[in-house]
Amino acid sequence: MKSTPLRRAAAALLAASLLAALVPGTAMAAPAPGQVQVAASLDKPELVSAGYTGFTLDWDAVTGANRYEVRFSTRSDMAGAPVIEKVNSRYLGDLEDATTYYIQYRALYREPGSDYGEYVRSAWSPTLKATTQANYPGAFTALETTGGQDSITVSWNRTADTTHYTVTIADNMAMTLRPRTYLNVTGTTLTIRNLTHGSRSSMPSFIRVQAHNKTYKTRTSVRLTAYPAAPVVGGSEPLTVASQNLLCASCTVTGAPHWNTRKLTHLKTIKAKNPDVLLLQEAMNVNIPGTASTKAMTDFQARLKTIGYALDRTPEKAGTKHYWNRVAYKSSKYTVVKRGTFALPTPAGQDRRGAAWVALKSKKTGKIFYAVSYHVDPKLPLTGSVSKTAVLQTIDRQMKTINTRNRAVVVGGDMNSSFYQLPSNAPHEAFIKAGWTDTASSAAKTDFLYPTTNGYRKQQTSTFGRIDYVFTKNIAGTASYENVLDIDAAGRLRSTPASDHNMVLARLKLK
Incomplete structure (x- = not known):
């Protein structure tokens, strides 16, 4: 007859009884009620498969066992382990995914004549250590x-x-x-x-x-x-500043009309947007193409005067040392306190570049602020001692020297650097690090995601392609920002622009 754990337990009990009877002073420990410890251990349960929420187990059937109990825990000492009764099933479920469990089983034997539900239990088997599979996390739905x-x-x-x-x-x-x-x-x-x-x-x-x-x-x-929140707007005196790369009178771009047509479009846009200060680039006083001696900026200065604007200085003749930048302002609202220019880093062999600056005084409040126009040479490298980044650092350094009383400053121009510069838009980052504010950080933005160059072609949104900027210092926030475009919902130009660069417009408040 095959020995079973329960039969071995009975034999062990009998041997212990005989020993206690034959050897004086030998006492047999009483088993706990309803439990007889099996002398030989059960085999460790086998892991057939691990699922996400359970295990399929296996162990040899114990002869005479009516059923089994399984206990499991995430602790190796089985502290607080729940006990699950099994008859024929070897599956342990309702577990956590990606979790390691310790598992044991034992056999239950119902003695003849015992009450229903009363069992003799074997000792627990050796421990199986197993880990449930890991479910992939669920979907993101509310980012x-x-x-x-x-x-x-x-x-x-x-x-x-x-x-x-x-x-x-x-x-x-x-x-x-x-x-x-x-x-x-x-x-x-x-x-x-x-x-x-x-x-x-x-x-x-x-x-x-x-x-x-x-x-x-x-x-x-x-x-x-x-994006983070926009800087808080402060101040009380409104100030509207625009920057416009004119596309010089003698410059040619596919799709660009003659300067005599473009200048009228520029004037129409300026009159419609009505900036208080207009920062101009490529304001070169060259002969208007097709004329013998009519100077483009001398002519444009006279036309600006008819709509209420004056220039910071009389346009000089074109030459290797001219700066190409001007500051226009409403003569009814401001007077010039100081004005000047300073040199900017320029590639070897190229026309010297510089910035034009002016200190303007409000006729209404007496407040003085500075305005600066600049144009970065596109041939410059991104970083280095003579670079696009160096241009912005030079502007910051020069304006600290000029603006000794830390008055408000607006700087605008063609930076020839965008978000897409690799490894990063270093000139812009240098200016922000120096304490300047990009007016496009305003909470109120119009056509912000379009590039500021149009190429006389359909515009594409979500490009972060701005290369024209208006920055401020010692001015709290920006009331609104606009990349001035005349396009339909599909991004198509509804009218022919005056330049391959758009006007960028910022509404501010002086403190």
Whole structure:
């Protein structure tokens, strides 16, 4: 007859009884009520398969056993382990995914004549250690960002089968420029502070959220484009500033009409937008094509005067040392206190470039502020001692010297650098780092995502292709910003522009 654990238990009890009877002083420990310890251990349960929420187990049938009990715990000491009764099933379910469990079983034997439900139980088997499979985290369905001052808060839905999240923010769409990673986020919201592209920048940040389970199976969210909140607007005296690269009278671009047509379009736009200060680039006083001696800017100065504008200085003759930039202002509202120019870094062999500046005094309030127009040579490298970045650093340094009383300053021009510069828009970043504010950071923006160059072609949105900017210093925030375009809903030009560059317009308030 085959020995079974229960028969071995009976034999052990009999031997112990005989020993106690034959050897004086030998006592047999009484078994716990309803439980007889089996002398030989059961075999360890086998793992057939692991699912996401359970295990399929197997063990040899114990002869004479009516049923079995299984206990399991995430602790190896089995503290607090629940006990599940099994008859024929070997499946253990309702478990957590990606979790390690310790599992034992024991045999239950019902002795003849015992009451229903009364069993003799074997000892627990050796322990099986097994881990459930990990579900992929559930879907992201409610991603959003909100901006604070120099901060962005990202929030998302609680995804299923997720233990923690990773949040990554970067300054480019490839998520490779200055990435910052926040690990082991257990909540569903995170505020990211001290942004490189902060409130004064106007440049976007890009955010992704990843959901993980315990084995680091990962679901990644879509990429979010996010901005911090706009700087708070202060001040009381309105000031509207525009920057316009004119496309010089002798310059040729495919689709551009003759200067005599374009100058009238410029004047129409200026009159319609009505800026208080107009920062002009490519204001070269060359002969108007087709004329013997009519100077373009001398003519344009006279035409500006008819709509209420004066220039910072009389246009000089074209030459290798002229600066091509002018500051126009409403003569009814402002008087010139000081004016001047300073040199800017220029590539070897190119016409010398510089910035034109003027200190204007409000006839109404007596407030004095500075206005600066500049144009960066496109042939300059992005960084270095003679570079696009060096141009902006020179402007900042020169204006600190000129503006000794820290009055408000507006600077506008063609920077010939955009968000798409690689590895980054370094001239813009240098200016922001120096304390300037890009007026496109305004909460109220019009056609912000279109490029500021039009090429006389259909416009494409979501390009971050601005190369023309208006910056401020010692001015709190920007009331509104506009990239001045005449386009339909499909981005097609409804009228022929006066230049291949759009006017950019900022409405400010002087304190």
